[in-house]
Amino acid sequence: MAGTKRSREGEPLPVINSNTSTDNHPSPTTTTAMAVAADTAMTDVATEATMAEAAEPMEKKGVSIDDTQQRQIQLIFENFRDELDEHYDRRERIVKATRDITALSKKIIFSLQRVRAIAAPIPASIAKENKIRIDQILDLFRSLIPDMDSNGPNSWRYQRQFSGGVQEFIEALSFQHYVQTQRLITLEEVRAVLPREILVTEEDYLMGLFDLTGEMMRFAVTVLSTGGQVKKPGVTGASTKPVEKISNMDRMTEGEARSEVPELPPAHAGIVIDLRAMRSEFEALNVPRRHNAFMMKDLPKKMEVMQNSVEKVERAAYGILVRGSERPGGWTPDLTGPAEVETY
The missing domain is CATH 1.20.58 (Methane Monooxygenase Hydroxylase; Chain G, domain 1)
Structure with missing residues (x-):
């Protein structure tokens, strides 16, 4: 009916007749509406109890949901900080070792410039000095193996910082090889001198x-x-033939x-x-x-x-x-x- 009032759940509300005595028993319609209202109230109470139980452990710890998310983000950035610190420390070690390799290689070249003959043995004093410096350079290369292993990504990541020292050492090594043999050193010979973990x-x-x-x-x-x-x-001699x-x-x-x-x-x-x-x-x-x-x-x-x-x-x-x-x-x-x- 168009004029019938309905409850929130859609059930028709009972119509109370003023002529009906209040002592009479309630109608079936009234009983159904009261049951639906009771079920709804019990469901709301159960939901609130569940939420309270879920929030109770967090409240006992004194940490809210927003604080937990903030802590997770903080941990992420702390990992970023540690990785960057490790990167800069590794880069600094490579730059310092490369600088030392370059300085020692230049000393080898300066010593070889005192030689006055090619395709001949190098004088013993110069050969001894260069042998010591080459050993020092190889020790520096070995110290960089953990940071510059050719099997890992860091060999290419720090290639720009590392390349100058390698080029300077190749220059010194090839110069000594040329003075001794009057031929160029090959790439395979250079790689044989250096540790195999070093990328050339x-x-x-x-x-x-x-x-x-x-x-x-x-x-x-x-x-x-x-x-x-x-x-x-x-x-023979310095004499020349007549100009005529x-x-x-x-x-x-x-x-x-x-x-x-x-x-x-x-x-x-x-x-x-x-x-x-x-x-x-x-x-x-x-x-x-x-x-x-x-x-x-x-x-x-x-x-x-x-x-x-x-x-x-x-x-x-x-x-x-x-x-x-x-x-x-x-x-x-x-x-x-x-x-x-x-x-x-």
């Missing part, structure tokens, strides 16, 4: 060889300026004409030839673009320095060949002017 990349090897050309240039200029006497095949015969080429045989061409001693000429061969190989490098963003970003600068080093040696050799007979004692080639050599 192809980029580090190439950058070390680029730096080697600078030391070979200093070595060659020193050797040429102190002992680069011009010699002529088949001619030199200028009159039509009366000279091919052998005689060839004997008049000045030459450097084989040991000195070999350095110039080796440097020019290295320049040709380096200029033929084709570096993929994917390497430009990492270690090969220094390649253009190192290429320019290498070319300048080779040109200085060529200019020194040409100066000795052209003006060798007029060179007084103690004369040093002029390397201050621009290079006037043909490059490719």
Whole structure:
């Protein structure tokens, strides 16, 4: 019926007739409504009791739900802090060891610059000094194995901080190898010297060889300026043939004409030839673009320095060949002017 009042649960409320006596028994409809209301009240009481029991342990501990979440977040950031502290400590150890490796490698190079012959044994005093320094460098590399193990991710994570020391050591090692054998050391030979846990990349090897050309240039200029006497095949002593015969080429045989061409001693000429061969190989490098963003970003600068080093040696050799007979004692080639050599 449209005018019938209903309870909250949708049950029709009993209609009380004013003419009906209150002493009469309640109707069935009234009984049903009272039962539904009682069930609802008991459900509400049970829910409140359950919530109170769930909250009781937290209240006894004196910690609210918001405090628990805050503690979890705090623990997360404490882990971040510990990881960053460990990272910076490890990075500092690698940087310090790399700095020591670089300093010791430079001392090896400075000692080798006192040598005046190639493809020959190094003097005992210099060899002893370099042996001690190489052992010290290897000890430093071994100390970095826990931080730079090639089987783990840290070998690449700290590659930028570690690479400079590796390149400097390769430069010193390759320079000593060249002075002893007059040939370049290979990547496999470098890896055989270092502990196997230390990562040596192809980029580090190439950058070390680029730096080697600078030391070979200093070595060659020193050797040429102190002992680069011009010699002529088949001619003994410092005497030369008369100028008339030199200028009159039509009366000279091919052998005689060839004997008049000045030459450097084989040991000195070999350095110039080796440097020019290295320049040709380096200029033929084709570096993929994917390497430009990492270690090969220094390649253009190192290429320019290498070319300048080779040109200085060529200019020194040409100066000795052209003006060798007029060179007084103690004369040093002029390397201050621009290079006037043909490059490719």
